[in-house]
Amino acid sequence: MKTGLLALLFLISAMCYSQKAPKKNYEYINPMIGTQRMGHTFPGATIPFGSVQLSPETDTIAYELNKKYNGEVYKYCAGYQYDDKTIVGFSHTHFSGTGHSDLGDFLIMPTTGTLQLNPGTAANPQSGYRSAFSHANEVAQANYYKVKLDDHNIVAELTTSQRVGFHKYTFPKSSDSHIILDLMAGIYNHKEKNVWTFVRVENDTLITGYRQTQGWARTRTVYFAMAFSKPIKNYGVQKYDADNIYKGFWRRFDETKNFPEAAGKNLKMYFDFDTKEGEAIMIKMALSPVSTAGALANMKQEIPHWDFEKTKRDGQQLWEKELDKVKVETINEADKVNFYTALYHAFINPTVYMDIDGSYKGLDQNIHKAEGFTNYTTFSLWDTYRALHPLFNIVQPKRNADMIQSMLAHHDQSVHKALPVWSHYANENWCMIGYHAVSVIADAVAKDNTGFNTDKALQACINSSNLEYYDGIKFYKELGYVPEDKNGSSVSKTLEYAYDDWCIAQMAKKLGKQEVYNDYIKRSANYNNVFDKTIGYMRPKLSDGTFKKQFDPLDTHGQGFIEGNAWNYSLYVPQDPEALIQLNGGKEKFAVHLDSLFTMTLPDKYFENTEDITRDGIIGNYVHGNEPSHHVVYLYNWVGQPYKTQQRVRMIMDAMYKPAPDGLGGNDDTGQMSAWYIFSSLGFYPVAPGSDVYALGSPKIKEATLTLENGKTFTVSAKNQSAKNVYVSKVELNGKLLNSTFIKHADITNGGNLVFYMGSKPKK
Structure with missing residues (x-):
């Protein structure tokens, strides 16, 4: 009987084991989606809204410091292109899916054999520290990335917490194992990208430092604390001047080997180890916008241990919580x-x-503290006002209110007293058009997600809409449109300003500010001023009140539009579709116009190639x-x-x-x-x-x-x-x-x- 019962229990256990447990939501995430062609996403590790995005770089033009911009940098906005065959290293900050590049801070690369501190070339990876790799040996999951570096026979694994990148490198047996820290690398093509870098070897397992850059963001400083799981055998630094010429001495000191401090525009460090077969060297790289002490505090708070799997699991559980x-x-x-x-x-x-204590560097380059809210950065508002922030108002309302508080802090720190346009890392880039932070704020007010001072927010929106020296607003206020002969992309700007003005009007109406509503609802109708009824399209108008004569509604170049043509933008009056339909001759004609948008074929002449x-x-x-x-x-x-x-x-x-x-x-x-x-x-x-x-x-x-x-x-x-x-x-x-x-x-x-x-x- 006992034998039969045991057999039955074993059979039941085996059947249960054979039935796969249902997948967690985070297991459906495929970070590789968008890494090929122009999706510009990265496959590496991060947690929801994480300060650290730890991901591989397959190439960037920024490594060739003396090379002029040749368009290739656009390919590498996220640092990774799926079709590439080599990996240069793993850096800690990235944009996801942008059309502009920056970041790529603190690139780390493990190597074996003869020390090489130049990255080499994709065609000849052995000429530098980069390595060939295969997608067959690559894993990308929520908060986890793994790849085999074929040229060094090293398995690299990455995971993160909010402010800390956690690396695990499994080495072969070698007396020449190295960890390279390239402080020159970055995702931006600029000969003088680095303003200054500083490193300090605190002890045989801890390095601190910072880097200040002038990439897309004009002045951006990131501090770090870097801890090793194993004591360093030897270390050294190479310093390069603006002409990419190696410099080894500073005053009476040889900085190249075992000297604990180095400073200069362009630095590369290396750390030597002896490794056994299959030995893992782990690294924790904590970041801070404020100080190396802040970075170290972030590390001690978030990952006080060396349990890589725990950090990976903790991050994946954070993803599960959000996806749920x-x-x-x-x-x-x-x-x-x-x-x-x-x-x-x-x-x-x-x-x-911000650091764990709420400290962050503001737009005025001073240190501030977020009181009662979480401070955020990377506001690509020309894109995200349309659907991303409205999505947050449904499933992330608290975060969205904090993002708006961050925008209001930006406004207060701005010498212009303006809300962000496209901002990141305590910098305003003034990229794209419109003042679309007002859309984000108005949408939150319309949907009663007001965890911020609404009167202050309304005034900040009004301030941004009246910034006369910004992108033709002076003409827009005087003429009711932006004239193409005075300011380019004039039709797009007129239409987007009119929409933003409608947003201000809606917010004012809800807050009981009738005079403000009256002013801005009138401004919101300015789209009428660039609609040419004789041809049925939005059309650039000149400062003398006449329409631009040479005009092609299908062309995207020099016709008064940005990232679109007259066909696309003639459908951009989201605040009043009924009025737009009437401008186009009524519902039947407008429906035909919509149909043709999807069914027509654009001739090749409208593409550069x-x-x-x-x-x-x-x-x-x-x-x-x-x-x-x-x-x-x-x-x-x-x-x-x-x-x-x-x-x-x-x-x-x-x-x-x-x-x-x-x-x-x-x-x-x-x-x-x-x-x-x-x-x-x-x-x-x-x-x-x-x-x-x-x-x-x-x-x-x-x-x-x-x-x-x-x-x-x-x-x-x-x-x-x-x-x-x-x-x-x-x-x-x-x-x-x-x-x-x-x-x-x-x-x-x-x-x-x-x-x-x-x-x-x-x-x-």
């Missing part, structure tokens, strides 16, 4: 990978920018890879043809988002592309942030449950969901038939159920 806010069931696993990877990319930026990056993300003349078109597919709801929104939004999701390295149809733009996918998968989209209204589309999920911070849940389900059933026959909200193609923010935050009934035929 949106639980989805999909038609197939590929869609689930797309969804959770999009949510992953949406939750990378903005990044936390057949491999031009602007070909990414294009369907007809609809440019999904550039944000001005992101709301356009939902405009069919305003012309009584929602079935076309439904069909085309599913077409865009299938064409532009795939679970593969080349699976993004353009730059992810710090999460905006991903946020568009998340909203569209759920079946609704914020066409005009600053309003509490969402336009309905065609969900791609079977079911999604949103767990909200107020303790309520909102469930979206799609009955009869399939790849063919892209059309919506009816929608029910909380059991009642919805007789419009819109829902409100309160419908979500009050909790409840939104049910789509799907079919294969359009309901006209």
Whole structure:
């Protein structure tokens, strides 16, 4: 009997073991998505909104300090390109999905054999410290990256906490094992990128220092504390002048070997070890925006141990907690990978920018302390106001309110008294156009996510809108438009300023500021001033009041637009689609115009060459890879043809988002592309942030449950969901038939159920 019972128990145990446990949400994340072509994402390790993004660099033009800009730097905005065959090293700061480069701080590379401190070339990796690698030996997961460095026979593993990068390098047996710290490397092409660097060997396991750069950010200082799990055998430094000439001596001291301090514009350090076969050397690299003492405190607080697996697990649990806010069931696993990877990319930026005690460097370059909020940086607002911040108002409202507090702190520290435009690491880059921080703030106010001083926020928005020496605002206020002969990209600026002014008006109205509302609702109609009724397009106007004569609505160059053409921007009046439809001759004509956007073919002459990056993300003349078109597919709801929104939004999701390295149809733009996918998968989209209204589309999920911070849940389900059933026959909200193609923010935050009934035929 005992034998039979034991056998039965063994059989049951074996059966249970053979049944795989259900996947965690974070296991659907594929950080490789977007690493090929122009997605500009990175595959390395980070936690949600983490200060450290620890990732491999496959190349950057910045290594060739004397080489002039040749366009290649655009490829390496995230430092990694999937098609490359070599890895240069692993650095600690990255942008995710941007169209501009910077960061790439504190590159570390493990090597064996003869010490080489130059990176070498991709064609001949043995000429430097870089190494060949294979994707077959590469693993990328949430908060974990692993790769074998073939030329050195070293296995590299990476994980992170909020402010600390944790490296684990498993070496072969060698008396010539090295860890290289390259303080010259970075993701920006500038001969004089480094302003100053400093390193100090505190003891045989601890290094501290800082680097100040003048890359895209004009003045950016990052401090570090670097701890080894094993004492250093020998160490040294090489110093280079501005002409890339090696300098070894400083006054009476030879700095090249075992001298504990070094300072200069361009430094490279090395640390020697003896290693046994399979021995792991671990490194903790903590960062701080304030001081080396701050970096060391961050390390001691966040990772006081040497348990690599614990740090990896802790970070993955943080991802699980965040992803759990949106639980989805999909038609197939590929869609689930797309969804959770999009949510992953949406939750990378903005990044936390302060030490554990709340200290950070402000825009005025002084040290400040975040009191009562978490300070954030990396605000790519021209991109993210459209869908990313509206997504945060649903699933990350506390963080979004803190981000707005960070923007208000930026305003207070600004000599201009202006909100951020595109800012990172205590710098304003003034990149792109508009003053779209006001959209983010107005959207939060419209949706009652006001964990900040709303009166102060309104005044900050007004200040930004009246910054007359910024990008044609003086002319915009005087003439009601930006004249092309005085300021380029004039139509785009006029349209975006008008939208932002509408946002200010909506905020003023909700806060009871009637005079402000009256002023800004009038300014918000300025889009009319650049619409040429004779041709039916937005068109650049000159300072004398006439339209620019030489004009091609399909051309993107020199026609008054940025990242788009007249076709794209003539559909950009998100604050008033009804008025836009009337400008275009009514619903029927406007619907034809929308149709042609998706069905036309752009001739080759409108591209610089057949491999031009602007070909990414294009369907007809609809440019999904550039944000001005992101709301356009939902405009069919305003012309009584929602079935076309439904069909085309599913077409865009299938064409532009795939679970593969080349699976993004353009730059992810710090999460905006991903946020568009998340909203569209759920079946609704914020066409005009600053309003509490969402336009309905065609969900791609079977079911999604949103767990909200107020303790309520909102469930979206799609009955009869399939790849063919892209059309919506009816929608029910909380059991009642919805007789419009819109829902409100309160419908979500009050909790409840939104049910789509799907079919294969359009309901006209």
